[in-house]
Amino acid sequence: MNILGIETSCDETAAAVVTNGVHIRSNAIYSQIAIHRPYGGVVPEIASRNHVAKLPGIIENALNEAEMGYGNIDAIGVTYGPGLASSLLVGFSAAKALAQRLSIPLIGVNHHAGHLHSVFMGEDAPAMDGMFPMLALMVSGGDSSLVLMKSVGRYEIVGSTIDDAAGEALDKAAAVLQLGYPGGPVIQKTAEGGQADAIRFPRGLEQPSRSKWLYPYDRELCFSFSGLKTSLLTYVQKQEAPLKGISLQHVAASFQEAVADALLQRTERALERFDVKSFACAGGVSLNRVLRVKLSELSKDKQLPLLLSSPKLCTDNAAMIAGVAYEQLCQNKAINEPIDVSPSLRLSDW
Ligand code: KG4
Numbered sequence: 001m002n003i004l005g006i007e008t009s010c011d012e013t014a015a016a017v018v019t020n021g022v023h024i025r026s027n028a029i030y031s032q033i034a035i036h037r038p039y040g041g042v043v044p045e046i047a048s049r050n051h052v053a054k055l056p057g058i059i060e061n062a063l064n065e066a067e068m069g070y071g072n073i074d075a076i077g078v079t080y081g082p083g084l085a086s087s088l089l090v091g092f093s094a095a096k097a098l099a100q101r102l103s104i105p106l107i108g109v110n111h112h113a114g115h116l117h118s119v120f121m122g123e124d125a126p127a128m129d130g131m132f133p134m135l136a137l138m139v140s141g142g143d144s145s146l147v148l149m150k151s152v153g154r155y156e157i158v159g160s161t162i163d164d165a166a167g168e169a170l171d172k173a174a175a176v177l178q179l180g181y182p183g184g185p186v187i188q189k190t191a192e193g194g195q196a197d198a199i200r201f202p203r204g205l206e207q208p209s210r211s212k213w214l215y216p217y218d219r220e221l222c223f224s225f226s227g228l229k230t231s232l233l234t235y236v237q238k239q240e241a242p243l244k245g246i247s248l249q250h251v252a253a254s255f256q257e258a259v260a261d262a263l264l265q266r267t268e269r270a271l272e273r274f275d276v277k278s279f280a281c282a283g284g285v286s287l288n289r290v291l292r293v294k295l296s297e298l299s300k301d302k303q304l305p306l307l308l309s310s311p312k313l314c315t316d317n318a319a320m321i322a323g324v325a326y327e328q329l330c331q332n333k334a335i336n337e338p339i340d341v342s343p344s345l346r347l348s349d350w
Pocket of ligand 1: 289
Protein backbone atom coordinates (compact mmCIF):
# COMPACT_ATOMS: atom_id res chain seq x y z
CA MET A 1 0.00 0.00 0.00
CA ASN A 2 1.42 3.39 -1.05
CA ILE A 3 0.71 6.41 1.09
CA LEU A 4 1.41 9.99 0.09
CA GLY A 5 2.36 11.99 3.19
CA ILE A 6 2.05 15.77 3.34
CA GLU A 7 3.55 17.93 6.08
CA THR A 8 3.37 21.74 6.38
CA SER A 9 3.03 22.33 10.12
CA CYS A 10 5.83 24.88 10.45
CA ASP A 11 8.58 25.94 8.05
CA GLU A 12 9.26 22.74 6.11
CA THR A 13 7.19 22.00 3.02
CA ALA A 14 7.33 18.23 2.70
CA ALA A 15 5.81 15.34 0.76
CA ALA A 16 6.80 11.67 0.72
CA VAL A 17 5.68 8.34 -0.64
CA VAL A 18 5.94 5.39 1.75
CA THR A 19 5.10 1.77 0.93
CA ASN A 20 3.63 -0.48 3.62
CA GLY A 21 4.54 1.96 6.37
CA VAL A 22 8.31 1.49 6.31
CA HIS A 23 9.77 1.65 2.80
CA ILE A 24 10.47 5.28 2.08
CA ARG A 25 10.23 5.64 -1.71
CA SER A 26 10.75 9.39 -1.59
CA ASN A 27 11.08 12.09 1.03
CA ALA A 28 10.98 15.54 -0.58
CA ILE A 29 11.59 18.50 1.72
CA TYR A 30 11.82 22.20 1.01
CA SER A 31 13.28 23.91 4.06
CA GLN A 32 12.41 27.58 4.52
CA ILE A 33 15.14 28.14 7.12
CA ALA A 34 17.11 30.56 4.92
CA ILE A 35 13.99 32.68 4.34
CA HIS A 36 13.22 32.99 8.06
CA ARG A 37 16.82 33.36 9.24
CA PRO A 38 16.92 37.21 8.93
CA TYR A 39 13.95 37.40 11.34
CA GLY A 40 15.56 35.10 13.96
CA GLY A 41 12.60 32.70 13.88
CA VAL A 42 9.65 31.48 11.82
CA VAL A 43 7.29 34.21 10.56
CA PRO A 44 3.89 32.45 10.15
CA GLU A 45 2.63 34.62 7.27
CA ILE A 46 5.82 34.10 5.27
CA ALA A 47 5.80 30.37 6.05
CA SER A 48 2.26 29.84 4.78
CA ARG A 49 2.88 31.86 1.61
CA ASN A 50 5.93 29.73 0.84
CA HIS A 51 4.00 26.52 1.48
CA VAL A 52 1.44 27.68 -1.11
CA ALA A 53 4.21 28.40 -3.62
CA LYS A 54 6.25 25.23 -3.02
CA LEU A 55 3.85 22.43 -2.10
CA PRO A 56 2.64 21.51 -5.63
CA GLY A 57 6.26 21.13 -6.85
CA ILE A 58 7.27 19.19 -3.73
CA ILE A 59 4.39 16.72 -4.19
CA GLU A 60 5.42 16.31 -7.82
CA ASN A 61 9.05 15.72 -6.75
CA ALA A 62 7.93 13.09 -4.23
CA LEU A 63 5.91 11.22 -6.86
CA ASN A 64 8.68 11.45 -9.49
CA GLU A 65 11.37 10.25 -7.09
CA ALA A 66 9.13 7.33 -6.11
CA GLU A 67 8.54 6.68 -9.83
CA MET A 68 4.81 6.76 -9.25
CA GLY A 69 1.80 8.67 -10.43
CA TYR A 70 -1.35 9.64 -8.54
CA GLY A 71 -2.92 6.36 -9.72
CA ASN A 72 -0.45 4.40 -7.55
CA ILE A 73 -1.40 6.20 -4.35
CA ASP A 74 -3.83 4.35 -2.05
CA ALA A 75 -4.31 6.98 0.64
CA ILE A 76 -3.10 10.39 1.78
CA GLY A 77 -1.78 11.13 5.27
CA VAL A 78 -1.58 14.76 6.29
CA THR A 79 -0.48 16.62 9.41
CA TYR A 80 -3.51 18.42 10.87
CA GLY A 81 -1.87 19.61 14.10
CA PRO A 82 -0.19 20.77 16.21
CA GLY A 83 1.52 23.60 14.40
CA LEU A 84 0.99 27.04 12.89
CA ALA A 85 -2.65 27.34 11.79
CA SER A 86 -1.90 29.18 8.56
CA SER A 87 0.82 26.66 7.62
CA LEU A 88 -1.22 23.57 8.54
CA LEU A 89 -4.10 24.85 6.41
CA VAL A 90 -2.04 24.79 3.22
CA GLY A 91 -1.07 21.11 3.42
CA PHE A 92 -4.45 20.12 4.81
CA SER A 93 -6.46 21.83 2.07
CA ALA A 94 -4.24 20.38 -0.65
CA ALA A 95 -4.47 16.87 0.85
CA LYS A 96 -8.23 17.11 1.20
CA ALA A 97 -8.70 18.28 -2.36
CA LEU A 98 -6.39 15.56 -3.71
CA ALA A 99 -8.06 12.79 -1.70
CA GLN A 100 -11.46 13.87 -2.93
CA ARG A 101 -10.31 14.11 -6.55
CA LEU A 102 -8.65 10.67 -6.38
CA SER A 103 -11.44 9.10 -4.28
CA ILE A 104 -8.98 7.72 -1.73
CA PRO A 105 -8.97 7.97 2.08
CA LEU A 106 -7.55 11.02 3.83
CA ILE A 107 -5.94 10.34 7.19
CA GLY A 108 -5.27 13.19 9.62
CA VAL A 109 -2.02 12.63 11.52
CA ASN A 110 -0.73 14.23 14.71
CA HIS A 111 2.68 15.78 14.00
CA HIS A 112 4.13 14.51 17.30
CA ALA A 113 2.88 10.98 16.58
CA GLY A 114 4.87 11.29 13.35
CA HIS A 115 8.08 12.22 15.19
CA LEU A 116 7.63 9.30 17.59
CA HIS A 117 6.98 6.88 14.74
CA SER A 118 10.07 7.99 12.79
CA VAL A 119 12.31 5.74 14.94
CA PHE A 120 10.68 2.73 13.24
CA MET A 121 11.10 4.02 9.69
CA GLY A 122 13.76 3.54 7.03
CA GLU A 123 15.66 0.49 5.82
CA ASP A 124 17.84 0.04 8.93
CA ALA A 125 15.09 0.75 11.46
CA PRO A 126 14.28 -1.90 14.07
CA ALA A 127 11.03 -3.86 13.87
CA MET A 128 8.32 -2.78 16.28
CA ASP A 129 7.89 -6.30 17.69
CA GLY A 130 9.31 -6.60 21.18
CA MET A 131 9.96 -2.85 21.59
CA PHE A 132 6.81 -2.00 23.58
CA PRO A 133 6.20 -0.71 26.15
CA MET A 134 8.60 2.03 25.06
CA LEU A 135 9.55 5.30 26.70
CA ALA A 136 10.04 8.14 24.21
CA LEU A 137 11.71 11.49 24.72
CA MET A 138 10.09 13.90 22.26
CA VAL A 139 12.31 16.93 21.74
CA SER A 140 11.38 19.33 18.98
CA GLY A 141 11.27 23.09 18.52
CA GLY A 142 7.75 23.31 19.94
CA ASP A 143 7.52 20.52 22.50
CA SER A 144 9.52 18.51 24.99
CA SER A 145 7.89 15.59 26.68
CA LEU A 146 8.31 12.06 27.93
CA VAL A 147 5.78 9.68 26.45
CA LEU A 148 5.09 6.14 27.56
CA MET A 149 3.90 4.11 24.58
CA LYS A 150 2.25 0.78 25.42
CA SER A 151 1.95 0.00 21.71
CA VAL A 152 1.71 1.82 18.39
CA GLY A 153 -0.90 4.54 18.74
CA ARG A 154 -1.15 4.38 22.54
CA TYR A 155 0.43 7.35 24.25
CA GLU A 156 0.62 8.38 27.88
CA ILE A 157 2.44 11.65 28.51
CA VAL A 158 4.32 11.16 31.78
CA GLY A 159 6.43 14.32 31.76
CA SER A 160 6.49 17.61 29.93
CA THR A 161 8.11 21.00 29.82
CA ILE A 162 6.34 23.57 31.94
CA ASP A 163 7.65 26.48 29.87
CA ASP A 164 9.95 26.40 26.82
CA ALA A 165 10.69 23.37 24.67
CA ALA A 166 14.34 22.22 24.50
CA GLY A 167 14.65 23.34 20.86
CA GLU A 168 13.07 26.68 21.69
CA ALA A 169 15.60 27.17 24.52
CA LEU A 170 18.46 26.47 22.10
CA ASP A 171 16.95 28.82 19.51
CA LYS A 172 16.57 31.62 22.08
CA ALA A 173 20.07 31.03 23.47
CA ALA A 174 21.53 31.31 19.96
CA ALA A 175 19.70 34.62 19.55
CA VAL A 176 21.14 35.92 22.86
CA LEU A 177 24.62 34.81 21.73
CA GLN A 178 24.01 36.36 18.28
CA LEU A 179 24.76 33.06 16.57
CA GLY A 180 21.81 32.99 14.16
CA TYR A 181 18.90 30.64 13.54
CA PRO A 182 18.08 27.77 14.09
CA GLY A 183 19.86 27.59 17.43
CA GLY A 184 20.45 23.84 17.88
CA PRO A 185 22.88 23.32 14.99
CA VAL A 186 24.77 26.61 15.52
CA ILE A 187 25.15 26.03 19.25
CA GLN A 188 26.40 22.50 18.57
CA LYS A 189 28.94 23.85 16.05
CA THR A 190 30.08 26.73 18.29
CA ALA A 191 30.37 24.35 21.25
CA GLU A 192 33.04 22.29 19.46
CA GLY A 193 36.31 22.96 21.27
CA GLY A 194 34.53 24.57 24.24
CA GLN A 195 34.49 23.11 27.75
CA ALA A 196 31.11 21.76 28.77
CA ASP A 197 31.86 22.34 32.47
CA ALA A 198 33.15 25.91 32.08
CA ILE A 199 29.93 27.43 33.44
CA ARG A 200 27.38 25.62 35.58
CA PHE A 201 24.01 26.58 34.09
CA PRO A 202 20.85 25.35 35.88
CA ARG A 203 19.14 22.13 34.76
CA GLY A 204 15.63 23.33 35.73
CA LEU A 205 13.38 22.44 38.69
CA GLU A 206 16.44 21.56 40.78
CA GLN A 207 15.25 23.17 44.02
CA PRO A 208 12.33 21.67 45.97
CA SER A 209 9.08 23.42 45.04
CA ARG A 210 8.02 26.23 47.40
CA SER A 211 4.56 26.51 45.91
CA LYS A 212 1.83 24.03 45.03
CA TRP A 213 2.62 21.93 41.95
CA LEU A 214 -0.21 22.57 39.50
CA TYR A 215 0.80 20.45 36.52
CA PRO A 216 -0.78 17.06 35.76
CA TYR A 217 2.61 15.28 35.60
CA ASP A 218 5.10 14.20 38.22
CA ARG A 219 7.42 17.16 38.94
CA GLU A 220 10.45 14.86 38.83
CA LEU A 221 9.69 14.05 35.19
CA CYS A 222 9.07 17.63 34.04
CA PHE A 223 11.43 20.04 32.32
CA SER A 224 11.84 23.76 32.71
CA PHE A 225 14.17 25.76 30.49
CA SER A 226 13.17 29.32 31.39
CA GLY A 227 15.61 29.58 34.34
CA LEU A 228 18.40 28.29 32.12
CA LYS A 229 17.59 30.95 29.54
CA THR A 230 17.55 33.74 32.15
CA SER A 231 20.80 32.45 33.58
CA LEU A 232 22.44 32.69 30.15
CA LEU A 233 21.06 36.19 29.58
CA THR A 234 22.35 37.35 33.00
CA TYR A 235 25.75 35.80 32.28
CA VAL A 236 25.99 37.57 28.91
CA GLN A 237 24.85 40.91 30.33
CA LYS A 238 27.55 40.74 33.00
CA GLN A 239 30.35 40.48 30.43
CA GLU A 240 32.26 43.66 29.75
CA ALA A 241 32.76 42.84 26.07
CA PRO A 242 30.69 40.74 23.64
CA LEU A 243 31.55 37.04 23.91
CA LYS A 244 33.74 35.67 21.16
CA GLY A 245 36.43 33.08 20.48
CA ILE A 246 37.04 30.47 23.14
CA SER A 247 34.82 32.19 25.75
CA LEU A 248 31.88 31.98 23.35
CA GLN A 249 32.70 28.31 22.71
CA HIS A 250 32.75 27.63 26.49
CA VAL A 251 29.35 29.30 26.94
CA ALA A 252 27.81 27.40 24.00
CA ALA A 253 29.26 24.08 25.24
CA SER A 254 28.06 24.70 28.81
CA PHE A 255 24.57 25.69 27.65
CA GLN A 256 24.30 22.67 25.36
CA GLU A 257 25.46 20.45 28.23
CA ALA A 258 22.79 21.88 30.55
CA VAL A 259 20.03 21.18 28.01
CA ALA A 260 21.28 17.64 27.31
CA ASP A 261 21.74 16.92 31.04
CA ALA A 262 18.24 18.12 31.88
CA LEU A 263 16.80 15.84 29.19
CA LEU A 264 18.91 12.89 30.23
CA GLN A 265 18.15 13.24 33.94
CA ARG A 266 14.36 13.04 33.42
CA THR A 267 14.70 10.19 30.93
CA GLU A 268 16.76 8.22 33.43
CA ARG A 269 14.23 8.85 36.20
CA ALA A 270 11.39 7.72 33.94
CA LEU A 271 13.29 4.54 33.04
CA GLU A 272 13.61 3.79 36.76
CA ARG A 273 9.85 4.18 37.23
CA PHE A 274 8.42 2.40 34.23
CA ASP A 275 9.08 -1.14 33.14
CA VAL A 276 9.86 -0.73 29.44
CA LYS A 277 11.46 -2.86 26.74
CA SER A 278 13.15 0.04 24.93
CA PHE A 279 13.48 3.79 24.90
CA ALA A 280 13.61 6.30 22.06
CA CYS A 281 14.36 9.91 21.29
CA ALA A 282 12.75 11.79 18.41
CA GLY A 283 12.32 15.34 17.08
CA GLY A 284 14.78 17.95 15.80
CA VAL A 285 16.83 18.15 19.03
CA SER A 286 17.48 14.39 18.85
CA LEU A 287 20.04 15.31 16.16
CA ASN A 288 22.23 16.77 18.89
CA ARG A 289 25.51 14.86 19.18
CA VAL A 290 26.02 15.43 22.92
CA LEU A 291 22.49 14.26 23.66
CA ARG A 292 22.95 11.19 21.44
CA VAL A 293 26.15 10.21 23.26
CA LYS A 294 24.52 10.63 26.67
CA LEU A 295 21.50 8.57 25.63
CA SER A 296 23.74 5.82 24.21
CA GLU A 297 25.61 5.63 27.52
CA LEU A 298 22.29 5.40 29.34
CA SER A 299 21.24 2.60 27.00
CA LYS A 300 24.40 0.66 27.90
CA ASP A 301 23.94 1.32 31.62
CA LYS A 302 20.33 0.18 31.61
CA GLN A 303 20.91 -2.54 29.01
CA LEU A 304 17.91 -1.30 27.10
CA PRO A 305 17.76 -0.76 23.33
CA LEU A 306 17.84 2.90 22.32
CA LEU A 307 15.92 3.88 19.17
CA LEU A 308 16.98 7.03 17.32
CA SER A 309 15.63 8.20 13.98
CA SER A 310 18.01 8.51 11.06
CA PRO A 311 19.14 12.16 10.66
CA LYS A 312 16.85 12.86 7.67
CA LEU A 313 13.85 11.78 9.74
CA CYS A 314 14.70 13.78 12.90
CA THR A 315 13.50 17.15 11.67
CA ASP A 316 10.11 17.76 10.07
CA ASN A 317 9.36 15.46 7.14
CA ALA A 318 6.38 13.82 5.46
CA ALA A 319 7.67 10.22 5.51
CA MET A 320 6.92 9.99 9.24
CA ILE A 321 3.39 11.29 8.57
CA ALA A 322 2.81 8.65 5.87
CA GLY A 323 4.19 6.02 8.30
CA VAL A 324 1.62 6.87 10.98
CA ALA A 325 -1.16 7.14 8.38
CA TYR A 326 -0.37 3.57 7.30
CA GLU A 327 -0.59 2.27 10.88
CA GLN A 328 -3.87 4.13 11.39
CA LEU A 329 -5.26 2.75 8.17
CA CYS A 330 -4.19 -0.82 9.09
CA GLN A 331 -5.95 -0.55 12.41
CA ASN A 332 -9.02 0.42 10.42
CA LYS A 333 -10.83 1.80 13.45
CA ALA A 334 -8.50 4.73 13.16
CA ILE A 335 -9.43 6.13 9.79
CA ASN A 336 -9.45 9.72 10.78
CA GLU A 337 -10.83 12.31 8.43
CA PRO A 338 -10.69 15.59 10.33
CA ILE A 339 -12.79 18.43 9.01
CA ASP A 340 -10.29 21.08 9.95
CA VAL A 341 -6.75 21.69 11.21
CA SER A 342 -6.10 21.66 14.94
CA PRO A 343 -3.15 23.94 15.86
CA SER A 344 -3.07 22.90 19.55
CA LEU A 345 -3.75 19.20 18.95
CA ARG A 346 -2.59 16.95 21.82
CA LEU A 347 -1.25 13.42 21.46
CA SER A 348 -4.07 10.96 21.98
CA ASP A 349 -4.66 7.27 21.39
CA TRP A 350 -6.02 6.02 18.08
O1 KG4 B 1 11.39 18.67 15.02
P1 KG4 B 1 11.75 19.97 14.43
O2 KG4 B 1 12.32 20.00 13.04
O3 KG4 B 1 10.57 20.97 14.41
C1 KG4 B 1 9.46 20.90 15.22
O4 KG4 B 1 8.60 20.02 14.98
O5 KG4 B 1 9.43 21.72 16.17
O6 KG4 B 1 12.79 20.62 15.44
C2 KG4 B 1 13.39 21.87 15.25
C3 KG4 B 1 14.27 22.14 16.44
C4 KG4 B 1 14.86 23.55 16.44
O7 KG4 B 1 14.59 24.15 17.69
C5 KG4 B 1 16.34 23.32 16.23
O8 KG4 B 1 17.15 24.30 16.89
C6 KG4 B 1 16.54 21.95 16.83
O9 KG4 B 1 15.39 21.22 16.45
N1 KG4 B 1 17.74 21.27 16.31
C7 KG4 B 1 18.78 20.89 17.08
C8 KG4 B 1 19.76 20.36 16.21
N2 KG4 B 1 19.27 20.40 14.93
C9 KG4 B 1 18.02 20.97 15.02
N3 KG4 B 1 18.97 20.99 18.40
C10 KG4 B 1 20.13 20.54 18.89
N4 KG4 B 1 21.12 20.05 18.14
C11 KG4 B 1 20.99 19.92 16.80
N5 KG4 B 1 21.98 19.41 16.06
